Amino acid sequence: MTKAERAAYVLQRLEQLYPHPPIPLDHTDAYSLLVAVLLSAQCTDARVNLVTPKLWALAKTPEQMAQVPVPEIEKIVKPCGLGPQKAKAIQKLSEILAEKFGGQVPADLELLEQLPGVGHKTAQVVMAQSFGVPSFPVDTHIHRLAQRWKLTEGKNVAQTERDLKRLFPTSSWNKLHLQIIYYGREHCSARGCDGTVCEICTTLFPERKRALKTRKA
Incomplete structure (x- = not known):
C-alpha cells in the first residue's frame, strides 16, 4: 500500500x-473543556473526570475561579499530578478570561496559546470541540x-x-x-x-x- x-x-x-x-473529557462549555484538557496533561481522562466535578463545585466560571486562592484549587487538582503548576495556571487563566475576554474563552488559536498552561495541543482541542474549527x-x-x-x-x-x-x-x-x-x-x-x-x-x-x-x- x-x-x-x-x-x-x-x-x-x-x-x-x-x-x-464522544469527547472523553466531561465538560459543559468551552471553559470547562479548556480546564479539563489542561488537567489531562500527564493524567488519564478518567481521573480528570473524577476531579472536575469537585472543581466546579468550588467555582463554575472564570470570574468565580479567579477569586479562589491557588492552594484551594491545588487541593482539588492534586490527584491529576503537577498540582502546583496546574492550580496556578487555572487561577491565572481564569483571571485573564474574566478581565480581558468578559469571562468567555476566545475562539482564536493564538489567543488560547497565550493563556497560562495552555499549549498548542490544548488550544487545538478547544478550537475543534468547542468551536468546530478544523484542528x-x-x-x-x-x-x-x-x-x-x-x-x-x-x-x-x-x-x-x-x-x-x-x-x-x-x-x-x-x-x-x-x-x-x-x-x-x-x-x-x-x-x-x-x-x-x-x-x-x-x-x-x-x-x-x-x-x-x-x-x-
Whole structure:
C-alpha cells in the first residue's frame, strides 16, 4: 500500500469502528473543556473526570475561579499530578478570561496559546470541540499510531500534525483525532500492540514480523 492508500483505509475503518466518538473529557462549555484538557496533561481522562466535578463545585466560571486562592484549587487538582503548576495556571487563566475576554474563552488559536498552561495541543482541542474549527491535536496515542501506520516519520508531534493534516481531508480532522485516540487506547496501546498485533497494523503491514520501535513525542 502507498501512504495515501494506508490513510484511506485508516479513515474508512475508524469511521466504521467509531462513527460517533464522544469527547472523553466531561465538560459543559468551552471553559470547562479548556480546564479539563489542561488537567489531562500527564493524567488519564478518567481521573480528570473524577476531579472536575469537585472543581466546579468550588467555582463554575472564570470570574468565580479567579477569586479562589491557588492552594484551594491545588487541593482539588492534586490527584491529576503537577498540582502546583496546574492550580496556578487555572487561577491565572481564569483571571485573564474574566478581565480581558468578559469571562468567555476566545475562539482564536493564538489567543488560547497565550493563556497560562495552555499549549498548542490544548488550544487545538478547544478550537475543534468547542468551536468546530478544523484542528488536529496530536497526543501520544496519535503520535504513536501515525508512526506504526507509517503516516509520518514521527520525529516530533509538530511534524506528525503537519503530515496528518496533509494526508487527511480537513473535514475529517475533528472527528478523526478522537477516533485514533479511541483506537489507540482499545486496540493499539503502547504495550498491547507493537505494530504487529492489532487489526489495522496487521492489515496495513501483513509482512511485518518484528516489533516496530516508535519515537516518543
